[in-house]
Amino acid sequence: MPLLHKLFAGSLLAASLSTFALPALTDFPQDHSDIKPDPAVTFGKLDNGIRYAILPNSEPKGRASLRLLVKAGSMNETDDQQGLAHFLEHMAFKGSTHYAPGTLVNYFQRLGMGMGSDANANTGFERTVYELELPDTKPETMTEGLQVFADFSGGLLLKPDQIEGERGVILSEKRARDSVSYRAYIAESKHLLPDSLLIKRMPIGQTDVIQKAQRERFADFYNTWYRPDRITVVAVGDFNPKSTIALINKEFGGIKARAPARADYEFGKVTPPSGVDIGYHYDAEAPTTNISIEALQPFPGLDKTQIRLNDVRMQLALDIVSRRLDILAHKDDAIISAGYVGVNDLMTETRVSSLEVTTKPENWQAALALAEQQLRQAWQYGFTADELRVAVANMRTSLQQAADTARTRRSPQLAGALTDALNDQNVFTSPQQDLALLTPLLNSITPEEALTAFRGAWTGGRKLFVSGNVKLDDAQAQINAAWKASTAAAVIAPAKDAAVEFPYTQFGNAPGKITAQKQVDDLAITQLTFANGVRVNIKKTPYEANTIRINARVGGGLLTEPAQKQPGLAYVADLAFRAGGLDKLSWDDLQTAMAGKQVGLEFGVGSDALEFSARTNTENLKLQLQLIAAYLTHAGYRPEALSAARKAIAQNAISLEHTPEGMLRSRIPRELASNDPRFGVPSRDEASARTLAELKAWLDPQLQHGPLEISLVGDLETPQVIQALSETLGALPARDAKPDYAEARKVKFPAPLTETLKVSTQIDRGVVFMVWPTPDALDVTVNRRFNLLSEIMRNRLWDTIRTQMGSSYSPTAFSQMSDTFTHYGMLGVMITVEPGAAPKVAEAVKGIAAELQKTGISDDELERARAPVLTDIRDSAQNNSYWLHVVLDGSQERPQRLDWARTRLSGYEHISKAEITAIIKQYLKPEDVSTFIVLPVAQAK
Secondary structure (H helix, E strand, O other): OOOOHHHOOOOOOOOOOOOOOOOOOOOOHHHOOOOOOOOEEEEEEOOOOEEEEEEEEOOHHHHHEEEEEEEEOOOOOOOHHHHHHHHHHHOOOEEEEEEOOOOOHHHHHHHHHOOOOOEEEEEEOOOOHHHHHHHOOOOHHHHHHHHHHHHHHHOOOOHHHHHHHHHHHHHHHHHHOOOOOHHHHHHHHHHHOOOOOHHHHHOOOOHHHHHHHHHHHHHHHHHHHOOOOHHHEEEEEEEHHHHHHHHHHHHHOOOOOOOOOOOOOOOOOOOOOOOEEEEEEEEOOOEEEEEEEEEEOOOOOOHHHHHHHHHHHHHHHHHHHHHHHHHHHHHOOOOEEEEEEEEEEEEEEEEEEEEEEEHHHHHHHHHHHHHHHHHHHHHOOOOOOOHHHHHHHHHHHHHHHHHHHHHHOOHHHHHHHHHHHHHOOOOOHHHHHHHHHHHHHHOOOOOHHEEEEEHHHHHOOOEOOOOOOOOOHHHHHHHHHHHHHHHOOOOOOOOOOOOOOOOOOOOOOOOOEEEEEEHHHHHHHEHHHOOOOOOOEEEOOOOOOOEEEEEEEEHHHHOOOOOOOOOHEEEEEHHHHHHHEEEEOHHHHHHHHHOOOOOEEEEOOOOOOEEEEEEEEEOOOHHHHHHHHHHHHHHHOOOOHHHHEEEEEEEEHHHHHHHOHHHOOHHHHHHHOOOOOOOOOOOOOHHOOHHHHHHHHHHHHHHHOOEEEEEEEOOOOOHHHHHHHOHHHHOOOOOOOOOOOOOOOOOOOOOEEEEEEEOOOOOEHHHHHHHHEOOEEEEEEEHHHHHHHHHHHHHHHHHHHHHHHOOOOOOOOEEEEOOOOOOEEEEEEEOOOOOHHHHHHHHHHHHHHHHHHHHOOHHHHHHHHHHHHHHHHHHOOOOOOHHHHHHHOEEEOOHHHHHHHHHHHHHHHHHHHHHHHHHHHHHHHHHEEEEEEEEEHHOOO
């Protein structure tokens, strides 16, 4: 993957400043570059112009990832086709030469593929990509997958009745995409590119076109742009490359152009500002105010060595400025809550440099000044040697870790990266090639070189955009005045960083002793207990080279939260605890101390434990464990962390209050737990009232003395892991035994509820949320049956709500059964709808449940639900996240987790139709359902 893709994370906006001759669509990027591609990839071209890229890869074993890249998207549409590039992507699944309408999704499911997870597609401005994750690499399966793509390329039926049936689905997807951030994106795009085609060709399209376009407009786009010279097949997986190439020749060799070639789109005119060009967008529902400063630069050209090297010099500078903004955002009296600077290239048209900060509406002028002056300070004074050292160390570690883990990269990610590289005209290179190319630069780069590259990204005038929940009476005048006031202020050189060492290296007077150890041979797991009561689970796997995943469970989590007296304490802990750093080091100090180390830490309050998670490698394992031990024994509880948490609380509250889905996170979960304050996101007032003293009083006893069980999975050596643990967590003071928390585990599901809830929002979207109470998850055989039932429900929702009614883009069913709270679980559906259709959709769901009660399920729908689940089970056995979070995590506290792993595949294979029918009869009763309809205020009235 080209480094440019991996390192740049900038704005989605772009502009065209220069044009140059692009290579032929049938050429590969390396044909016009001095960079050699990854030698493991076989590139080729059929006689008709269709390209292919084949990469053998064995993770996961026995599977293949296929991609079909069509070099056409919304920019290729005519005015009366706006939205049809995306609509056509949907129609590909609605009937083709070898797959009659209504059969392809069912075929995928019987094959063991989930719709959405294993068969999907997406449309952008200048490309459409289809994705298939095949369950195996048997010749017949590979043939079928490639035949599907060949049909997409040249055999779509585009039947009028299927088009009519999909219109409502597309409009539902358009409605689902509406959000504060999307509206702001549109407004900023218009400010940045007022005369470009891009702002007129958002991929989701125009409502009237979606509602009215007839078949000939679809056929015109399909026949014009789905041409052999615009099509590339990408295959990555555990297969024989020669056999795969032969199959591609067989399936795609006969595809021909069906219409004359048409000139590509004209991007439009862009005139960079000579001074400052001001834009403004007000949205009362926005959770924050955002200040964006942008500069437009010419696209640097097609992928070559010198461009990559200069991009890395620039990225190091951007990393330093982003780090400065992050430090400012973490201060106790911070004006901003977040900030970043980045650069993005789009469609080989332009380069956009962006600096953005987030603030409260009352602080917009101060935040604008901070952003402008930080940018000017970097331009004028550059960077210190210490800042550059940290940035270089982090980049070097990232490159080295990528090279070390390259042999266990997973096929879906590789297929996506290879497809992106081909689409973006970048040479696909391996991590080893990237490391070899960039190491000399990282060894020699100077602050002056980084400054030169940074200035190159910020030449010319500025586009200034203020958006969000700040209402200005005379926006142009007020923003201009704030800008002039800021630019008149002097800036000073940045202070030199002080050296920071990590001091937490000794725990206890001597290494911990092991008092119990056993080997779980059939699962290759080592379990042991230290004298202080710390329990350990270890599993060596080959699935991620040079990677060790860690999860530590401490105390009792939500089971211990004093939620009746201090509601929202766990929510605040999630936001503030980690950011509070350690007693001797702030969070920012920790970032400096850990520069260049493969060390990190996440923290969250789980339902029955406080959880620390991390990903490291063998070299940094001991340091990673020292960091976890330091948070257990020396947590900082710094005031700046609470200040940042309160800002986040306010921002999150606005989002929850002004989106239909907000009710699903706040009010509804609490009502479904009989108003237990541990459930749902707490109110702004509840969470904002919490203090550091309360947080420390609740967390510290658990961290210092609570039961502790840690699990480690990955490319490790067990003796080394045990030694590192003995010197860190094993050397801590004695841990308490875990109580059973019998009373705290009791949660009462309420009597059935029926509510219509109102949300004040401009978003024209409603939500139907319906749940039936179920048992908890501790009887795994029952839990598995409910999981399969939820898949069956999802398929019925898809057939009825999406396909027949066209009322929702992605109706969802779920089984959520607790393994913490006794006798507590639910089977539910969540459907995004047009507000006026919500009652009809709710009745349709009840009809589906009634039909299941009356007639049960068929053999076919049981197998269509079961087959993708079995594929996922087989795949997960080659995944470290599964072993860590599903099997090892808490397996000594709850030993049955190991038995669950042993019986998972056979358990699902042997679930019968009669067993599913029995739980339908017992639990899916019409009188037991709770129904919530969430509507925007105007429609609710």
